Amino acid sequence: MSSTYEMVSRRLRITGVPRSVRIVPSALLALALALTACSGGVHGTPGVPGVHDPYFPKAGNGGYDVGHYDLRLAYDPHGAGRLTGTATLTARATQNLSAFDLDLKGLDVQEVTVEGRSARFNRAGQELTVRPHDDLDDGETFRVTVRYSGTPQAVTDPDGSQEGWLPTTDGALALGEPTGAMAWFPGNNHPSDKASYDIAVTVPKGLRAVSNGELTGETTTGDRTTFTWHTPEPMASYLATVAVGHYDISRSTIGKDRLPVYVAVDPTQAKASREVLAQLPEIIEWEEYNFGPYPFSSTGAIVDDAKDVGYALETQNRPVFPSAPDTGTLVHELAHQWYGDSVTPKSWRDMWLNEGFATYAEWLWDEDHDGDTAQQTFDALYAHGEDDHPGLWSFPPAEPSGAAHISDAPVYERGAMVLHKIRQTVGDDTFYDIIQGWAVAHRHGNADTADFTAYVEKAAPDKDFAPIWKQWLYGEGKPAHP
Ligand code: TRP
Numbered sequence: 001m002s003s004t005y006e007m008v009s010r011r012l013r014i015t016g017v018p019r020s021v022r023i024v025p026s027a028l029l030a031l032a033l034a035l036t037a038c039s040g041g042v043h044g045t046p047g048v049p050g051v052h053d054p055y056f057p058k059a060g061n062g063g064y065d066v067g068h069y070d071l072r073l074a075y076d077p078h079g080a081g082r083l084t085g086t087a088t089l090t091a092r093a094t095q096n097l098s099a100f101d102l103d104l105k106g107l108d109v110q111e112v113t114v115e116g117r118s119a120r121f122n123r124a125g126q127e128l129t130v131r132p133h134d135d136l137d138d139g140e141t142f143r144v145t146v147r148y149s150g151t152p153q154a155v156t157d158p159d160g161s162q163e164g165w166l167p168t169t170d171g172a173l174a175l176g177e178p179t180g181a182m183a184w185f186p187g188n189n190h191p192s193d194k195a196s197y198d199i200a201v202t203v204p205k206g207l208r209a210v211s212n213g214e215l216t217g218e219t220t221t222g223d224r225t226t227f228t229w230h231t232p233e234p235m236a237s238y239l240a241t242v243a244v245g246h247y248d249i250s251r252s253t254i255g256k257d258r259l260p261v262y263v264a265v266d267p268t269q270a271k272a273s274r275e276v277l278a279q280l281p282e283i284i285e286w287e288e289y290n291f292g293p294y295p296f297s298s299t300g301a302i303v304d305d306a307k308d309v310g311y312a313l314e315t316q317n318r319p320v321f322p323s324a325p326d327t328g329t330l331v332h333e334l335a336h337q338w339y340g341d342s343v344t345p346k347s348w349r350d351m352w353l354n355e356g357f358a359t360y361a362e363w364l365w366d367e368d369h370d371g372d373t374a375q376q377t378f379d380a381l382y383a384h385g386e387d388d389h390p391g392l393w394s395f396p397p398a399e400p401s402g403a404a405h406i407s408d409a410p411v412y413e414r415g416a417m418v419l420h421k422i423r424q425t426v427g428d429d430t431f432y433d434i435i436q437g438w439a440v441a442h443r444h445g446n447a448d449t450a451d452f453t454a455y456v457e458k459a460a461p462d463k464d465f466a467p468i469w470k471q472w473l474y475g476e477g478k479p480a481h482p
Pocket residue numbers: 157161177178311312313314332333355358406407
């Protein structure tokens with residue numbers, strides 16, 4: 001353990017179907033909006049129903065910025081799979097607002113209040129439009145509470161995968177990349193608006209609810225238990241998770257700073273995951289050595305029995321695996337804690353900043369653990385032609401060819417190849433400075449591809465990166481030279 005810390009100090013330089021409860025005819029709503037807008041001193045206008053994401057235009061909303069989500073959920077898997085929720089968002093208006101949207105898909109809304117006063121609302125597709133009793137002033141902090149319930153519907157991705165609140169054999173698993181969070185709580189469902197979270201989940205006694213951050217309470221009243229979880233660091237909505245079911249829990253700490261570890265494993269996966277999960281502390285320490293200080297106040301993993309899900313997800317603090325993971329997948333999802341969760345894309349176009357880094361982490365792990373070097377992995381990929389691995393060269397990593405392709409091979413493998421080209425150009429010392437410095441520069445924030453290329457150019461001003469950007473990052477087809 002102590003030798004690991006010497007290593008750390010060496011490389012660490014910087015130390016659906018919408019259902020309205022109340023149907024407001026649109027003409028009346030427009031009239032009401034106009035009246036409200038004129039009633040006070042400020043003339044608010046409605047916030048726009050999306051943040052112009054190039055791949056998911058309806059995701060997120062304009063006019064406000066959420067600072068905190070307080071979610072109180074109750075779920076009974078034995079009943080009709082009914083979810084009951086109260087979500088209180090603390091947000092700041094970024095314009096004078098007469099109305100604003102939240103993203104919520106499916107479920108019934110019983111009541112919306114803004115600053116404690118009942119607010120009108122309307123639903124259309126994934127947009128829940130809220131019209132507060134009084135306009136909100138630009139810069140004003142306000143609280144909006146939504147009471148809702150129903151049986152959550154899965155969200156099907158453009159690529160066919162399912163997310164949202166997904167029933168499992170003994171409970172449910174909530175996964176949100178890219179847009180599934182709106183299937184279980186209302187919010188500003190876009191990675192550009194990160195916030196802290198408190199998530200309380202009430203389940204039948206005997207089951208557990210595991211979420212992000214730290215467990216702050218477990219209280220049984222009658223035949224139900226409430227688990228409360230606190231996420232202090234900013235989190236994108238797609239990284240929020242809840243896992244309900246039977247889990248074996250193990251708690252420990254890592255290193256001299258005693259980073260808390262909370263691992264929840266479905267009993268059916270316990271045997272198959274034991275050896276890989278035992279590597280978690282070693283993986284975190286190896287990643288700290290390579291990527292810099294771990295960016296959050298706790299870590300761990302959730303291993304469920306949800307094979308239909310078919311993918312793992314880097315949910316914050318505690319990545320989710322749909323069955324026992326292998327070492328490479330654990331390395332990948334934990335690497336996302338730095339690249340994706342702490343440094344989060346500004347839009348879904350910047351997905352390669354997540355997946356290229358997490359994939360390159362797997363290459364580096366292999367290189368450092370008697371496997372192929374990153375150069376060998378790069379060469380083996382480059383050997384594939386446009387005929388035998390067309391997917392790899394089908395679009396440039398920085399410009400996925402549509403929403404259905406943001407998790408295709410160019411984003412993962414060719415994204416990692418971009419990082420390897422940078423490493424070849426600058427050498428190991430500067431390369432590790434770059435990936436560590438990048439994680440520090442945008443810690444707990446958002447960044448896009450232009451931020452990254454500018455960062456790299458500044459870190460190595462004597463090198464010419466233009467050919468790498470042109471051919472590897474933005475160029476169509478297979479680059480002519482490895
Ligand atoms: N981000 C996940 C990973 O790399 C994969 C994934 C899950 C994903 N769901 C997705 C990627 C939806 C894009 C879209 O482990």
